[in-house]
Amino acid sequence: MTAQPENSRTGTPTAPLNIPAIRDEFPILQREINGKPLVYLDNAASAQKPEFVIESVAGVYRSYYANVHRGLHTLANESTEAFELARDDVRRFINAARTEEIVFTRGSTEAINLLAHSFGQGLKAGDEIIISRMEHHSNIVPWRILADAKGLTLRWADVNAAGELDYPQLADMVNGDTKLIAISHMSNVLGTINHAERIMEIARSAGVPVLFDGSQSAVHIPVDMQALGCDFFVFTGHKLYGPSGIGVLYARGDWLDRLPPFMGGGEMIADVYEDRLTFADPPHKFEAGTPPIADAIGLGAAIRWLERHDRAAVMEHERALMDRAVTGMAAIEGVRMIGTAQDKGAIISFAMEGAHPHDIAQILDKYGIAVRAGHHCAQPLMRHMGVSATARASFAIYNTIEEADAFVDALKKARDFLI
Ligand SMILES: Cc1ncc(COP(=O)(O)O)c(C=O)c1O
Missing domain, CATH: 3.40.640.10 (Type I PLP-dependent aspartate aminotransferase-like (Major domain))
Structure with missing residues (x-):
């Protein structure tokens, strides 16, 4: 069937994790936002789509x-x-x-x-x-x-x-x-x-x-x-x-x-x-x-x-991205992490003293960085954690260490601007 071009239905992993090659499969990652390369860190809200998925959906309408x-x-x-x-x-x-x-x-x-x-x-x-x-x-x-x-x-x-x-x-x-x-x-x-x-x-x-x-x-x-x-x-x-x-x-x-x-x-x-x-x-x-x-x-x-990808390697990659960002954020005054569980996936929610999460998200967008801000459809949790909203950066397979660093740099600039 034309929409099923891969050889095997199960897509068993064949190669080590190659992030640049993976990024090439996501056309949207070529975009620039406000003149800067897109750094998409809103994956917990919705992830981007590889060409394989886009083509699969288009192939349905095109062919059968x-x-x-x-x-x-x-x-x-x-x-x-x-x-x-x-x-x-x-x-x-x-x-x-x-x-x-x-x-x-x-x-x-x-x-x-x-x-x-x-x-x-x-x-x-x-x-x-x-x-x-x-x-x-x-x-x-x-x-x-x-x-x-x-x-x-x-x-x-x-x-x-x-x-x-x-x-x-x-x-x-x-x-x-x-x-x-x-x-x-x-x-x-x-x-x-x-x-x-x-x-x-x-x-x-x-x-x-x-x-x-x-x-x-x-x-x-x-x-x-x-x-x-x-x-x-x-x-x-x-x-x-x-x-x-x-x-x-x-x-x-x-x-x-x-x-x-x-x-x-x-x-x-x-x-x-x-x-x-x-x-x-x-x-x-x-x-x-x-x-x-x-x-x-x-x-x-x-x-x-x-x-197709080694899931354990993906988890390790995402964990490394989160750790890198968390380490960088620890050096920014007034930043408080919301959620520091021992077992944690690559989602960072945070508050910054004196800055509204919406303002942080808007400033990060000026640097091409997409994060989410708000109550994240979890108002009882927000109240429980003593905040009305947070900013949230969430990582996916296609994110890089350079992007984690770009996020931290932009956050520092946001802090300098807002406080
Ligand atoms: C934990 C959790 N549950 C449920 C949902 C709802 O998913 P959907 O909007 O795709 O139905 C979300 C989406 O943000 C979620 O993060």
């Missing part, structure tokens, strides 16, 4: 686009095959046991809303759901809405001053009314990598299902659903060098058989009569309407692209 699953013509068969192969790419990427456990959604947000709706139907007043203080609003608001509608109690696992989860407190919180633990695998603000195995131990001892929000972790940390044994895992394509508008809900074993559907419409039914209907088998039962076809295929390409 048609609606999936219901056609009898060649293009419909080709697009269906590519769409379902992408589902298998996802399965392999997270080492799920079966493709039937993989639901395509429009992102992590939709995946969590799906779960809150479908899982929530089986809950009753007095039941409890545990989330944590470090959650993104995507893993707060759907549960808050559900809790308010059903009279559930939402309980908050604590986070210490370094930004680490309080595991003993989490364990104490679990009781006979706990119906779900829903916790981020990696914080989008603090960078904290939560100990998934430890959370699973706590949950397992009480027979409580677990959802991990893998929106930030999936791109940085190899994940293995069969080894982890969690019930649910979500992630989103655009943070993983893939297209926006596509995400994944993984649900272990027979969860998808047992849960009621989320949205109703075409594709998710077996038979519809005037007075009754039957649903399609999972995962289609949860994929109402025409799916984001090209985006799902693009996500498959992004996964295969990422799989």
